[in-house]
Amino acid sequence: MPDPHISVTLVNELNLLAAGLFLLATFGLVATRQVLDCVALFAGQSVLLAASAALLGHEAASDHLYAVAAITIVAKALLIPWLLRRTASEAVVARREISQVLNIPTSLLIALGLSILAYFLAAPLRAAAPAGQVGVNLPIGLAALLIGAFTVTVRREALPQVLGLLSMENGAFFAGVAIAPDLPLFAELAAAFDVLVIALVMGLLTRKLQERAGSTSVADLTDLREE
Amino acid sequence: MIVHLLYNVLQALVVLLFAPLMTGISAKLKERLQSHRGPSVFQPYYDLWKLFHKDEIVSHESTWIFRVTPYVVFVAPLFVALLIPVLTDYPLFFAFMGDMLGGGFILALGGFFATLAAIDTANPYGPMGASRTRMVGFLAEPVFMIVFFTVSVVAGSTIPYIVQQRWVHPPANFFDPAHVLLMIAFFMLILAETGRLPVDNPSGHFELAMIDESKGLEYSGRGAALMKWGSAMKFFVLLCIFLNVLVAPWGLASSQNLAAVLAAVPLVLLKMVLCILALVGVESSFAKLRLFRITEFLGAAFVVCVAALLIRLMEL
Numbered sequence: 001m002p003d004p005h006i007s008v009t010l011v012n013e014l015n016l017l018a019a020g021l022f023l024l025a026t027f028g029l030v031a032t033r034q035v036l037d038c039v040a041l042f043a044g045q046s047v048l049l050a051a052s053a054a055l056l057g058h059e060a061a062s063d064h065l066y067a068v069a070a071i072t073i074v075a076k077a078l079l080i081p082w083l084l085r086r087t088a089s090e091a092v093v094a095r096r097e098i099s100q101v102l103n104i105p106t107s108l109l110i111a112l113g114l115s116i117l118a119y120f121l122a123a124p125l126r127a128a129a130p131a132g133q134v135g136v137n138l139p140i141g142l143a144a145l146l147i148g149a150f151t152v153t154v155r156r157e158a159l160p161q162v163l164g165l166l167s168m169e170n171g172a173f174f175a176g177v178a179i180a181p182d183l184p185l186f187a188e189l190a191a192a193f194d195v196l197v198i199a200l201v202m203g204l205l206t207r208k209l210q211e212r213a214g215s216t217s218v219a220d221l222t223d224l225r226e227e
Numbered sequence: 228m229i230v231h232l233l234y235n236v237l238q239a240l241v242v243l244l245f246a247p248l249m250t251g252i253s254a255k256l257k258e259r260l261q262s263h264r265g266p267s268v269f270q271p272y273y274d275l276w277k278l279f280h281k282d283e284i285v286s287h288e289s290t291w292i293f294r295v296t297p298y299v300v301f302v303a304p305l306f307v308a309l310l311i312p313v314l315t316d317y318p319l320f321f322a323f324m325g326d327m328l329g330g331g332f333i334l335a336l337g338g339f340f341a342t343l344a345a346i347d348t349a350n351p352y353g354p355m356g357a358s359r360t361r362m363v364g365f366l367a368e369p370v371f372m373i374v375f376f377t378v379s380v381v382a383g384s385t386i387p388y389i390v391q392q393r394w395v396h397p398p399a400n401f402f403d404p405a406h407v408l409l410m411i412a413f414f415m416l417i418l419a420e421t422g423r424l425p426v427d428n429p430s431g432h433f434e435l436a437m438i439d440e441s442k443g444l445e446y447s448g449r450g451a452a453l454m455k456w457g458s459a460m461k462f463f464v465l466l467c468i469f470l471n472v473l474v475a476p477w478g479l480a481s482s483q484n485l486a487a488v489l490a491a492v493p494l495v496l497l498k499m500v501l502c503i504l505a506l507v508g509v510e511s512s513f514a515k516l517r518l519f520r521i522t523e524f525l526g527a528a529f530v531v532c533v534a535a536l537l538i539r540l541m542e543l
Contacts (some may be wrong), residue, residue, distance in 0.1 A: 010399040020404025020538045023410075028529055031523070105526035112533055119541055136541045 012135075019140045023115065023175060026144045029167050030111045030151050031104050035159055039081045042163050042170075045144075046076035049170050052137065053177045062181045068188050072173070075192040080166065081197045084159065087203030099156045103213050107154050111147045118143035119121040141175025144168070158206040162199065169195055232320040238313040239305050241492060246304075246454065246463035247271035249499055254430075256507045256517075271459060275452050283448030289348050296344035297450040300457035303337035311387045311464065312471045314491040316479040326385035328375050330468070334461060335535075338364065341454070345420055345442035350436045356441030359518070363426060363438060366525040367419050373532040374413055381405050381539055387468070391476040394452040401475060408535035413473050415528040417506070419521070421462045424428035426521055436515075463499075470498050473537045 025045035032038050050069040100107065122139035144157025148171055151164030173191075176183065251268040258265025267273075285294065286384055307330045309321040324335075332368055342360060345353035379385045382393035383404070394400050419426045422439030443454045471479060478494035480487040 009397065010402070013399040013402040016538065016542060017402045017404045017407055020408055020534065023534055023538065024408065024531060027527075027534065031527060031530075101382075104523045108526055108530045112530055112537075115537055117536070121535065122541075136538065139541045140538075 009095050011055055015052055015059070016136055017054040018048045018055065019136045019174075022048040022052065023143060026147045026167055026171070027108060029113055029160075029163060030147060030154065031108050033104075035157070036085075038160050038163050039084055042166060043081045045167060045170055046072055046080075049174050049177075050077065052174060056137070056177055056181065059182050064182055064185060064188075065177060067185055068173075068183075069178060071188055071192045076166070076170070076195055079196060083196070083199050084162070084203050087200065087207055101154050101156060107150070111150060113125045114146040115139075115143035118146055135178055137178030138175045141171045141173070141178075142170025147171075150162055152198055158202070158209060162202040162206070165202075166195065166199065228320070231318075232471065235309055235319040237488065238315075238319070239308045239376060241313055241495075242305060242308040242460055242463050242467075245492075245496060246459040247275060249463050249496075249503065250459040251465070252500060253348040253438060253462075255502045257430075257510060260507055260511045271455070275456055278447075278455070279449055280453035281448040283450055285450075285475070286348050286445065289445075292340070293344050293347045293445075294450075296340045297446065297453035297457070299340040300337045301453040301460075302457075303459060304460035306333050307464045308460075310466070311314060311467055312391060312479060313467050314480055314495060315393065316388070316476040316481050317396050317483075318386075322388050323386060326365050327378065327387055327390070327468070327472070328385055330387075330464075331371055331375070334429055334464070335364075337457065337461065341442050343538075345445075348445045350445050352437070352441045352444055355435075356437050356439065356444075359438045360442065362518075363419055363521060363525070366522060367416055369529045369530075370412060370416055370525060370532055373529065373536065374385055374409060374416070377405060377409055377532060377536045377539065380536065381409075387472040391472045395477075396473050404475075405535040405539045408531050408538065410469075410473055412528045412535065413469050414505075415524065415531070417465050417469060418509065419525060419528075421458075421465060423506060425513045425516050425524055428515050466499050467495075471513055498525060 022045060023047045025041050025048060028041045029038060029045070032041060050072040053072065054069040057063070057069065102110070119139045122142050145168050146167075148164045150170030151167065152161050155161050157162060169191075199219060247269070248268065251266070251271045254270070255268045270462075285493040309319075310325045310330050311327075312319075325426040329490045338360070341356040347353075375385055378390055382390045384390060394403070394406050400406065418424070427438040427440075428436070434444070443451065446454050478491060478498055
């Protein structure tokens with residue numbers, strides 16, 4: 001229901017702000033040392049994705065996007081963090097610091113480079129799209145996708161790697177809500193459910209890892225063994 | 228014209244008179260938040276009064292730099308107060324004499340002399356604090372530069388009076404992501420530059436762990452008073468730049484008459500108290516970072532700032 005009192009520029013500006021904070025949350029996922037903070041940042045990132053979807057839905061008067069926002073809030077901001085905390089064992093959650101392959105300033109700078117790359121990657125796509133439709137969502141979504149992949153490679157712990165994977169998925173959605181505002185709701189639901197299952201499986205996997213190997217550090221898992 | 232000149236001097240006077248009050252309020256709020264009673268908010272004034280009435284001792288080994296430094300540290304923020312909007316949202320007499328970069332240089336001059344003076348006396352703690360301050364300083368410098376570049380890209384100018392209007396005309400501009408990210412980055416810079424908690428502990432009394440405080444250990448009497456007053460004014464001026472230039476010109480006088488300008492004083496102080504409340508909240512909820520973690524803190528500020536620039540590019 002478009003509200004005539006809110007001007008289009010304000011909605012646009014708020015969407016930009018959501019995009020900026022979304023990028024910041026993605027940077028945070030690369031740079032945060034603590035597992036619980038990472039989970040909280042992922043929840044925040046998902047809330048911003050929902051906000052952007054709702055704002056775009058307001059602008060395009062599309063009920064689909066409101067539905068996307070609602071699904072995102074329920075599945076990614078509430079259920080997945082809860083699931084990850086429940087399934088991952090105490091030892092994983094209580095560990096204060098995550099070890100990284102690169103130190104934090106370096107990985108932040110690389111993440112920054114990746115987002116500049118995303119800007120240049122998105123430029124020809126934006127030029128091809130109808131004017132003013134894709135906006136800022138496409139480059140930011142691409143940036144989150146790339147930084148998520150980078151998080152997976154740079155983190156040595158299983159749980160933050162899962163979060164990197166989920167943040168890639170969030171990035172794809174962030175670009176998606178701007179490109180395809182009328183995506184069938186069914187696809188949306190299927191994707192959200194998929195992600196939920198992924199989170200559950202990965203959470204259980206890290207729990208098993210912790211039980212069997214005494215650690216979720218990927219660096220320690222170098223050889224396969226049959227028991 | 229002459230009115231503008233007078234208002235400009237009035238701004239400097241406001242900075243001079245109210246800076247210790249803000250320091251006192253900051254100390255009081257911090258103690259209250261930690262369930263202590265804390266000293267009176269006027270304690271910095273009592274301290275200054277006491278120090279001005281004490282004898283000054285200057286080491287024979289020190290040079291003229293040691294004697295000149297308190298005056299440089301004291302005067303530098305007053306010059307900056309002439310350039311930035313403290314009370315009005317229209318340009319005053321000296322507004323176009325220097326931009327934000329110029330103000331930054333003047334503040335850096337004070338810091339530079341304080342560093343030299345700390346080395347000058349050959350007190351073992353002085354050079355240690357000085358080198359640490361320089362370390363924080365050179366990490367903060369690129370962030371300052373990127374803040375100014377982003378401001379100049381977004382607002383088309385680095386004159387503070389022009390920049391402050393950009394964020395509220397039209398009002399939707401306030402939510403410009405570049406603006407919000409700049410605010411976050413500059414807030415982190417204030418924490419680092421004024422020696423506040425995640426970076427440095429201003430109330431610590433252990434010389435080996437000091438960053439900012441140990442530079443002034445050798446001063447006594449009038450020199451110590453001027454150094455204290457100078458750093459209080461630097462804090463006040465940085466808050467002015469943050470609140471009036473980078474956040475929004477709310478509460479500033481927009482008309483030329485004296486009553487409006489005087490009415491802006493309590494509003495600006497109120498804004499500052501709110502900001503100090505946020506600073507104190509941060510200070511009470513974080514532990515001090517290890518020395519080599521400071522790179523991460525300021526690296527994060529740098530990334531926030533570049534992200535602001537990047538978003539600005541993507542908007543276009």
